[in-house]
Amino acid sequence: VERERGITVKAQTATMFYRYDGHDSERSRNTEVPTFLLNLIDTPGHVDFSYEVSRSLAACQGALLVVDAAQGVQAQTVANFYLAFESNLTIIPVINKIDQPTAEPDRVKAQLKSLFDLDPKDALLTSAKTGEGLVHLLPAVIERIPHPQGKTESPLRMLLLDSYYDEYKGVICHVAIVDGTLKKGEKIASAATGQVYDALDVGIMHPELTPTGILLTGQVGYLVSGMRTTKEARVGDTLFHARSVVQPLP
Structure with a gap:
């Protein structure tokens, strides 16, 4: 189904280790750069799989809301935004495919503001195809999204x-x-x-x-x-x- 329809149906997860020193270049020269462990969950983006999305979001602290720079906000974008919003997640808007000839990132920023009250300045502009802007994604995750609030000493x-x-x-x-x-x-x-x-x-x-x-x-x-x-x-x-x-x- 995923291949035929070009969508994610099941949640795909992965662990990443990312070295990041923030903006403190002086510290990075004098100390070892800290390594962050990031759990990434690629949830279904289609409205038919809202339950799968909601269960995935229950394990998250934040979400990257990826919007096509040419197509703009779609029905599933709205549905998934509110699932994330109702789960009290930190939402980082990502406008992807800015390399497309028909890309209109400013129009999409305006949509994100009018529909979701997301600050246009918070939107990341990226192209997964060319790699443009991707260098800013993981630093934004580390800086904006809080760490998990669970208790290590509590029962499993x-x-x-x-x-x-x-x-x-x-x-x-x-x-x-x-x-x-x-x-x-x-x-x-x-x-x-x-x-x-x-x-x-x-x-x-x-x-x-x-x-x-x-x-x-x-x-x-x-x-x-x-x-x-x-x-x-x-x-x-x-x-x-x-x-x-x-x-x-x-």
Whole structure:
């Protein structure tokens, strides 16, 4: 479906490590440049998949609202803006395809202001095709979007974002660690079904599956737990340490 319709249907996640010293050039000369861990979730952009988008946004602190510089704001742009807005996310407007002959970035900025009250000065102008403006994307994410607010010392709670079946590993779940820590070998339970599983493999998408043995508060990664079918992996489910008592995620 994604190839046929040219849209994202399932949420795709990846972990990035990005070195960034802000605007403090003096500090960067005297100290090691800090490395930031960024969790990127490419959500469905089409209105038919609003539930998938809403569950993905529940794991985020901010969103890049990407708008075509030639086509301008579309119906799905409006729908996804309000999903992000209602989730209290920091929204960074990105006007893409500025290399197109028919691109009208100023018109799109005016649309973003009139429809969403987004400051035109906050919009990033980019071209994924030529690379123009992309150098400003990740610094904007680091500077504008707050870090995850979960508590490392609290009992484990993780949000099940998505899943797919792998013929070698079985069901692979994409999860976001909201509170606590997940380690390989631990027993976890589903708030939706009460089923208990073993954390057989734990890691990040970098972008391929990269085992780490542990996922910390705020991280997005994958979990292999012996589920036999993706029907057991309910999008939006809360997974937690078996025998612990937690409040399911909203």
